Amino acid sequence: MANSDEIANEADALYDQVAKSSLDEATGVRSKVFFQDELLKLADVDSAKTLMPLIQYLTNNGLFRTLRQAGKLGWSARPREAARQIVTLDREDKQIYEIIEEAHTNGIWSRELRRKTNMATNAVTKALNQMEKRNLIKGIKSVKNPAQRTYMLYHLVPSEDVTGNSFFDSGDLDESFRDELMNLIVFWVRTQSWSENKKKGKKGPVSPVLTADDASSRKRKRTEDIEDAGRHVYRRSAKPDPETDFPQLVYRAGTHNYPTAEDIHKFLTESNAIKPTKAASLTVAEIQGCIDVLCWGEKLERVPNKDGIAWGYRTVRGVSFRPPGTAMDEYEDHPGTGLTQAPCGRCPVFDLCHEDGPVNPQECVYFDQWLRA
Amino acid sequence: MAQQIFTTLAENGRLARFQIQQLTHIPTRSLRHALAVLVQLHLVLHYTGEEDITFYSVDWRNSYYLTRSNRVISLVDNRYGEGAGKIMANLLQLGHARVGDLAQAFDLTTKPNSGDDPCREHVNAENGARVNGTDTNHMRKTPNTKISTIGQFHGTLRKMLKAGFLAKVNKRIYTPAADLDAEIEEAVISDRFPDRKITGPKKQAEFKSAVNILKRKWRDNDEFTDRDLESKGTIRRPGEPPGKRAKVNGGLTNGAGHDGHIEENGPKLPNDMVLKVNYAQCVLAFRTDRLEQLAESYLGPVTGAVYGALLQALEGKVRARDGDIQDDEGSDDEEDDLPVASTLEVADLLDPNIDLTLGIQGMSETQPLTNGDTKGKKKAKVTEDESIKIEDDEDEHHTNGYTSYEGRNKRLNLVEEHLKILEEHSKGFCKRVGGAGRGEWRVHFSALTDTLVQTTIDETILARFGKIHALLVRMLREKGRLAEKEIGALTLMRAKDVRSVLTELQYAGIIEAQEVPKDTSRQPTRTLYLYFHDQKRVQSLLLQQSYQGMSRTLQRLKQERENYKNAIEKAEMMDVMNEELNQNEREAVMQWREVEEKLVIQVQRMDDQVALLRDFSGKDNSLVS
Numbered sequence: 001m002a003n004s005d006e007i008a009n010e011a012d013a014l015y016d017q018v019a020k021s022s023l024d025e026a027t028g029v030r031s032k033v034f035f036q037d038e039l040l041k042l043a044d045v046d047s048a049k050t051l052m053p054l055i056q057y058l059t060n061n062g063l064f065r066t067l068r069q070a071g072k073l074g075w076s077a078r079p080r081e082a083a084r085q086i087v088t089l090d091r092e093d094k095q096i097y098e099i100i101e102e103a104h105t106n107g108i109w110s111r112e113l114r115r116k117t118n119m120a121t122n123a124v125t126k127a128l129n130q131m132e133k134r135n136l137i138k139g140i141k142s143v144k145n146p147a148q149r150t151y152m153l154y155h156l157v158p159s160e161d162v163t164g165n166s167f168f169d170s171g172d173l174d175e176s177f178r179d180e181l182m183n184l185i186v187f188w189v190r191t192q193s194w195s196e197n198k199k200k201g202k203k204g205p206v207s208p209v210l211t212a213d214d215a216s217s218r219k220r221k222r223t224e225d226i227e228d229a230g231r232h233v234y235r236r237s238a239k240p241d242p243e244t245d246f247p248q249l250v251y252r253a254g255t256h257n258y259p260t261a262e263d264i265h266k267f268l269t270e271s272n273a274i275k276p277t278k279a280a281s282l283t284v285a286e287i288q289g290c291i292d293v294l295c296w297g298e299k300l301e302r303v304p305n306k307d308g309i310a311w312g313y314r315t316v317r318g319v320s321f322r323p324p325g326t327a328m329d330e331y332e333d334h335p336g337t338g339l340t341q342a343p344c345g346r347c348p349v350f351d352l353c354h355e356d357g358p359v360n361p362q363e364c365v366y367f368d369q370w371l372r373a
Numbered sequence: 374m375a376q377q378i379f380t381t382l383a384e385n386g387r388l389a390r391f392q393i394q395q396l397t398h399i400p401t402r403s404l405r406h407a408l409a410v411l412v413q414l415h416l417v418l419h420y421t422g423e424e425d426i427t428f429y430s431v432d433w434r435n436s437y438y439l440t441r442s443n444r445v446i447s448l449v450d451n452r453y454g455e456g457a458g459k460i461m462a463n464l465l466q467l468g469h470a471r472v473g474d475l476a477q478a479f480d481l482t483t484k485p486n487s488g489d490d491p492c493r494e495h496v497n498a499e500n501g502a503r504v505n506g507t508d509t510n511h512m513r514k515t516p517n518t519k520i521s522t523i524g525q526f527h528g529t530l531r532k533m534l535k536a537g538f539l540a541k542v543n544k545r546i547y548t549p550a551a552d553l554d555a556e557i558e559e560a561v562i563s564d565r566f567p568d569r570k571i572t573g574p575k576k577q578a579e580f581k582s583a584v585n586i587l588k589r590k591w592r593d594n595d596e597f598t599d600r601d602l603e604s605k606g607t608i609r610r611p612g613e614p615p616g617k618r619a620k621v622n623g624g625l626t627n628g629a630g631h632d633g634h635i636e637e638n639g640p641k642l643p644n645d646m647v648l649k650v651n652y653a654q655c656v657l658a659f660r661t662d663r664l665e666q667l668a669e670s671y672l673g674p675v676t677g678a679v680y681g682a683l684l685q686a687l688e689g690k691v692r693a694r695d696g697d698i699q700d701d702e703g704s705d706d707e708e709d710d711l712p713v714a715s716t717l718e719v720a721d722l723l724d725p726n727i728d729l730t731l732g733i734q735g736m737s738e739t740q741p742l743t744n745g746d747t748k749g750k751k752k753a754k755v756t757e758d759e760s761i762k763i764e765d766d767e768d769e770h771h772t773n774g775y776t777s778y779e780g781r782n783k784r785l786n787l788v789e790e791h792l793k794i795l796e797e798h799s800k801g802f803c804k805r806v807g808g809a810g811r812g813e814w815r816v817h818f819s820a821l822t823d824t825l826v827q828t829t830i831d832e833t834i835l836a837r838f839g840k841i842h843a844l845l846v847r848m849l850r851e852k853g854r855l856a857e858k859e860i861g862a863l864t865l866m867r868a869k870d871v872r873s874v875l876t877e878l879q880y881a882g883i884i885e886a887q888e889v890p891k892d893t894s895r896q897p898t899r900t901l902y903l904y905f906h907d908q909k910r911v912q913s914l915l916l917q918q919s920y921q922g923m924s925r926t927l928q929r930l931k932q933e934r935e936n937y938k939n940a941i942e943k944a945e946m947m948d949v950m951n952e953e954l955n956q957n958e959r960e961a962v963m964q965w966r967e968v969e970e971k972l973v974i975q976v977q978r979m980d981d982q983v984a985l986l987r988d989f990s991g992k993d994n995s996l997v998s
Binding site: 167173175178248249250251252253254289290292293296297298301302303304316317318335336337338339340341342344345346350353355361362364367370371 | 733790794796831836837840843844926971977
């Protein structure tokens with residue numbers, strides 16, 4: 001049997017190899033699990049017999065973590081600093097540490113931790129505080145359960161499940177980013193989905209659309225020979241004003257490609273309007289989520305595209321984007337319905353009102369206000 | 374007194390006359406008279422059973438429709454002119470009337486009959502036919518929209534009958550629905566099932582279909598058809614060339630008929646035909662208007678107008694009746710039963726002056742307007758219509774020749790473009806189903822009525838709460854049941870913001886929460902709440918609120934009238950007493966008029982909503998009596 005120094009040196013070499021290979025992973029996650037055959041290759045030893053003491057040494061020093069995966073034993077490397085601390089931990093702390101380590105980038109809720117270790121609350125809390133102080137673990141805030149104290153290893157980056165998607169900033173919903181992004185989508189989709197009528201009044205000052213009753217005043221010259229003033233034959237008519245009613249022209253059906261979620265994503269990530277780091281993390285699915293919200297908010301509507309594959313989107317007629325920097329919730333006038341226009345439709349004491357009651361239609365103050373308005 | 378009887382009937386349900394008398398203590402003579410008035414106005418139904426006792430009950434539907442009178446009149450005004458509106462107003466006031474009596478009311482007869490109740494007297498059927506052209510001078514101010522000849526009068530009536538706004542009256546409409554059903558069932562049983570056994574699934578189905586067939590047969594017998602004209606109208610005037618008749622049919626669909634003169638010497642309606650307003654068809658027209666507004670808000674006024682024309686074309690193909698048979702067929706069949714309208718028909722109904730190139734990108738460039746040449750598409754359009762007016766003969770001659778064809782073709786293309794845009798829209802305004810007549814189009818009304826209801830709900834929420842509330846409701850409508858957290862994740866909102874909005878909506882009854890306990894303790898903290906939006910429930914909630922709002926507005930109106938009583942009374946007396954109103958009184962009367970107008974208009978608007986929520990689907994039977 002080789003002496004301990006030799007083992008230590010070889011183990012160190014193996015550890016370096018393993019740590020290096022772990023880091024090489026494209027994902028940047030330092031947690032690759034190595035199985036025996038892989039370790040044999042890395043350690044450049046020929047038999048499991050020579051490997052075993054090395055692994056034993058590393059595990060004892062907290063540099064290797066043993067875990068079982070797919071029925072086989074595997075090992076992964078821990079950072080050296082962490083390992084140094086781990087060896088000094090007592091048994092209970094170590095148990096907690098390992099459970100937290102198990103939870104990996106998802107983190108673990110302190111109560112769950114208690115349940116798994118079967119330890120007293122204050123013991124767990126004490127251990128957690130201690131380890132937190134020594135930068136072994138860290139407390140994180142989960143988007144899903146902001147109230148739960150969640151812990152994970154210090155050197156890990158929380159997964160997206162925990163931090164939320166691009167709309168979250170350090171576990172908190174970034175409302176202004178959300179609003180700006182949606183505003184930007186509305187702006188861009190509008191330019192892409194409607195033909196803006198810039199040539200205002202190109203039809204001349206006279207309205208080309210006439211109806212029976214205003215024929216005499218707004219009639220075009222050529223209609224004068226037809227004595228249709230006062231025609232009462234009912235025909236479907238409209239009195240659009242080309243100056244104001246047609247700022248947007250709709251494209252002919254089936255001839256236009258409306259922007260799809262992918263198009264919108266492409267535009268957003270390639271434009272300079274948002275931070276490059278944010279742009280990099282934005283996914284098409286997230287944009288689709290925004291589009292859905294905008295559809296529910298009656299800002300966008302779905303239209304079939306020319307190619308008929310993906311849904312395209314178009315802004316709802318009359319919807320325009322908000323110039324950057326203006327106040328968020330501008331007052332919008334809603335015509336309401338016949339009911340809500342009446343005092344009763346918005347009456348706070350609607351359900352109490354009846355004849356001869358303390359609230360009654362005869363003496364209703366809301367009616368007073370409304371009638372004298 | 375009539376009011377008292379009506380109230381009694383409304384509160385007690387079906388009553389025989391002696392029972393009414395017991396409850397109201399009205400003397401027999403007056404009671405009879407009052408009941409006759411109520412029956413005449415279609416406010417009360419009656420049915421005489423086998424024991425020869427006549428039962429009276431309230432006709433809820435017609436009673437409710439009284440609030441809609443103004444809308445009906447203005448609708449007919451818009452579509453058929455002022456004269457038609459007047460006819461309608463007369464009919465609404467009288468309940469129903471004979472054609473001859475109506476003509477008389479318009480002062481179109483030379484031999485006025487005397488009598489206090491024009492509907493009850495017998496008018497010689499010959500009267501109407503002889504008085505062609507005896508115009509009364511005071512109606513001539515705007516001769517094109519008012520009815521000045523008996524020919525125009527009959528033409529207008531005929532058109533409204535064809536469109537379904539008017540219907541023939543028969544005694545069956547006084548029979549309560551349940552009695553009518555019983556009668557039909559009895560007839561079927563005695564006719565087809567001599568053993569009186571209608572149990573068992575097969576027999577049941579057979580029985581049901583037989584009942585429906587008979588119902589339909591009875592109903593179709595009551596329909597106005599061209600036969601009514603031929604048998605009674607044309608025969609009475611032997612000098613009339615029979616060829617004229619064809620034009621009655623041609624008006625709507627073919628563009629070639631010169632229908633301008635048809636009213637003057639077209640066939641007359643028999644003077645003893647009794648007519649009433651068919652409210653159900655008016656509801657269809659209201660629905661058309663509402664859907665047009667909806668389309669307009671999404672796609673602009675021109676496309677909206679095109680859509681309105683499509684809907685009106687379809688409207689002419691359905692006959693709506695109150696208490697119609699609802700066939701319990703699958704939704705697939707339903708779609709096939711829907712009427713279709715062709716692009717041609719739509720174009721014919723459109724105002725020729727609408728510039729159809731507006732609103733669509735690139736249309737004005739690729740298909741330039743015929744602004745310059747006078748014989749454009751416009752002229753082609755002037756010819757076909759079923760106008761009451763005798764109009765511009767010279768113009769119609771220009772329609773010959775190449776240019777008119779070209780213009781017409783362009784116009785049809787444009788109409789088609791608008792229809793395609795409507796089809797493309799995610800609300801599914803219409804659907805192309807065939808190629809005849811430049812494309813046939815169909816509108817899935819039940820789905821669109823649903824959309825209208827949704828829009829109304831959304832607008833109510835917008836007006837009462839705000840944008841975010843409406844957004845959440847729309848999302849829940851699409852997604853079904855969701856917990857708070859999922860809602861937050863989907864709408865990209867903070868859970869606590871979502872919660873406050875949800876609570877408000879829940880309190881207002883617009884969304885509801887389902888409790889799902891996580892464990893057996895059933896503590897609120899350990900419970901998951903799934904929120905959902907039940908459209909049917911909200912719809913009926915809004916309907917009830919509209920009813921309440923209407924009744925309260927009417928109650929308020931009564932109160933306001935009380936407040937201005939003195940001034941009103943004095944103003945009413947003015948004509949008789951030759952009194953002058955002083956400044957204060959005049960102001961009071963002005964104020965009163967404003968208040969009255971405001972309240973009445975609001976009642977009408979709420980009624981619009983009632984129509985939307987209750988009547989548009991045609992499936993409501995809450996007012997069947």
